[in-house]
Amino acid sequence: MSTHTTDQLPVVIVGAGPVGLAAAAHLVGRGIEPLVLEAGPSAGTAVRDWSHVRLFSPWTELVDPAAEKLLAPTGWVRPDGAAYPTGGDWAELYLQPLADVLGDRIRYGARVTGVARAGRDRIVDSGRDEQPFTVHIEPADGREERLTARAVVDASGTWAVPGPMGADGLPALGERVAAEHISYRVPNLKDPAVRARYAGKRTAVVGSGASAFTALAQLADLAKEETGTHAVWILRRGITGSTYGGGEADQLPARGALGLRAKAAVEDGHASAATGFRTESVERAGDRLVLVAEDGRRLDPVDEVIVLTGFRPDLSFLSEVRLGLDERLQAPTALAPLIDPNAHSCGTVYPHGVNELSHPEKDVYLVGMKSYGRAPTFLAMTGYEQVRSVAAAIAGDREAAERVELTLPETGVCGGAGLFDDPDAAQSGEGGGCCAAPTTLRIGIGAPASAGGC
Template identity: 85%
Template sequence: MAASTNSALSTDQLPVVVIGAGPIGLAAAAHLVERGIEPLVLETGPAAGSAVREWSHVRLFSTWGEVVDPAAEKLLAPTGWVRPDASAYPTGGDWAERYLQPLADTLGDKVRYGATVTGVARSGRDRIVDTGRDGQPYTVHVRFTDGAEQRLTARAVIDASGTWSTPSPVGANGLPALGEKTAAEHISYRVPDLNDPSVRARYAGRRTAVVGSGASAFTALALLADLAGEEEGTHAVWILRRGISASTYGGGEADELPARGALGLRAKAAVEAGHASAATGFRTQAVERADDRLVLVAEDGRRLDPVDEVIVLTGFRPDLSFLSEVRLGLDERLQAPTALAPLIDPNVHSCGTVYPHGVRELSHPDQGVYLVGMKSYGRAPTFLAMTGFEQVRSIAASIAGDQEAAERVELTLPETGVCGGAGLFDEPENAEQSGGGCCAPAPTTLQIGIGAPATASGGC
């Protein structure tokens, strides 16, 4: 495939490249189209929402009314598309099939699949060069599934690639533990879908370590506890880097996220019923082989009894490798844009307390490159879809030169209910009791809901 230089075009005539055909990337494209700007969406997977499809069994703690972008809905309307019941809670599979794919189909050839972005830079300038930098468009290096490569020229780049592809390791220092990579066939970084017979067989009647202390870990514990009630010999070992305190299981009935609180109580019940045991203050340093089983070794030398499988749910992080030649301003802790980081610090904020924000907080030293959606949150865990839609609305306005609209806040979050959920069980009465919510794939640090009849997990 020939390189695309677009040398005859002025910067304003070039397309805006959007990385990722997920919920926020496609919303960005819809807002750009609404502004008369040509988007080009590059999706590494074979379909819209490829990452979302990998957690299709997860039920969001957000209603349909909160996970459909307004500009996208306007774009879809002439096709006859009708938004599902605004008060219902979709699964990841529902979201992908009933909204994301129709939206991508409407955008047509503005979306390219099997296209992996391998690099972004100022045209003719690496990150060192100052001279003439600001006047240069962006060059985006793309590799396609057939091995072909292309160089695209863009007026701006919106990176909505998320964090799904980069789960954090089991190693307590943020690096893979010794032996973690060689034991990969027995380690998962996702909440298991126990409705899948092959996945169920992997954990049934076996001893599984669950590493993590958030809602995803609670979910895995609850699922394995249910499995233990059906399959003799099933047991979970819960690995916590800290001790167990009053806050370990969340706020229970007083939790600001009711579904998260209920899920914490499920995890607590799993421990108290003997379906799970806890290893506290355990900071994993190594994963050792013991015949066909694994032994986790802590930094202090403690060794756990052998386990058959390990589920690592310690969070996710952004892949910044292909952005190495652009100048980003990132917080040293969260790896989020510097101005955004204080607004999303998980030590202070949950998804419902993050102030709506836009281009001002998402700008970098290299103007015209933006991280949006979950990617913009770096390592912070709780992201709200509506917040992402507001991000890309503001950025599209700024690219179009409408700074007044770009700096205007058009999202008003409700005072209550925004971090609610579909409830602990997938039942109508529980869904009716909660009010709205956060969207998130279980896979990322985002807190999620499992669509299985017997369990769901909480939050943003």
């Protein structure tokens, strides 16, 4: 296939979330046709899963400039820039209108199962860069289909692959068998069915980040109303002065308040902490579960377990393209040192683009949360800058691709796991961005259960 013909092919974008839709908007702005493949039934499928959680980022930091330009002719007006939306607000008031403008450039119910160079597996060098990509999808009707693309932008995120309970990064023994009693998401206790699942029950919460704080605080509130409700907080490390974040001294009151709510849950007796507990197995005790640590400790039986140990990328459908990934974070090798959670919070990650996102395989890019691998410190605005740069590179505008067009506030702009449900509190400025100077509290991506390992 000639280069000229290849250039007429669409750029396939995997995922119709915030960053995937922004990538499509940037490509459209450059006269390049995108094709967005979304496994779910609507725009922002993952965001809708945490629709009950309020973001730490205000609207001013959640709308991509190229997307807003596409939306403007429709009469769309950005919501109050100082307001802090819930995930549901973000999806309904921004993502879905943007998807509607993109129209048939988006295919829903199209799960990507493989990406490769046409006629070349990952071993073959000859003529590789001149070949287009083949993208294998499985539509909702189950019949496999093969598309051809000039480039592939993977914005599929990490929401579909939550971290397991096992301290070694693999499911604990018995974890899969006990799946009906284990959740990997912050529960929406406003939902009567979900509330009934935890009311009057003893629930283990595994995790040490913002999502765990959120779950603990919610369960503590439930315990005040429903007798017998109790949380057991499972921490792989001990409790120190920094376990709960900055507290009242935190530069961002909402973040500090979140940690203080978790601390109060323990001090008020609504939660107990099991520290230095690295889960090895899950055993049955009738209808209840017993968690067993590597050192042999056994907890009293619990009814439910909420595992909030971060997320990881699904790389299975990219096995035939040549990716350069850091061996620890599973992020692009040039990006990994900049986002290492051992050294950075999201407020200390500077904007980056095509140079940090490139792989040995030309014209394949992992963007958005997917680009961060297992690091939990992603910024919404950083994702928009990523796809602006990538779109410029695909268009052949190297100067624009390498130019930084984003200045981040000192506090950062993660779209993280906000606990506060009171819109008035959010409007008052108590939400803020989620990351200031580095602390042991790492609040990450625009999803509620993004709080890294414990």
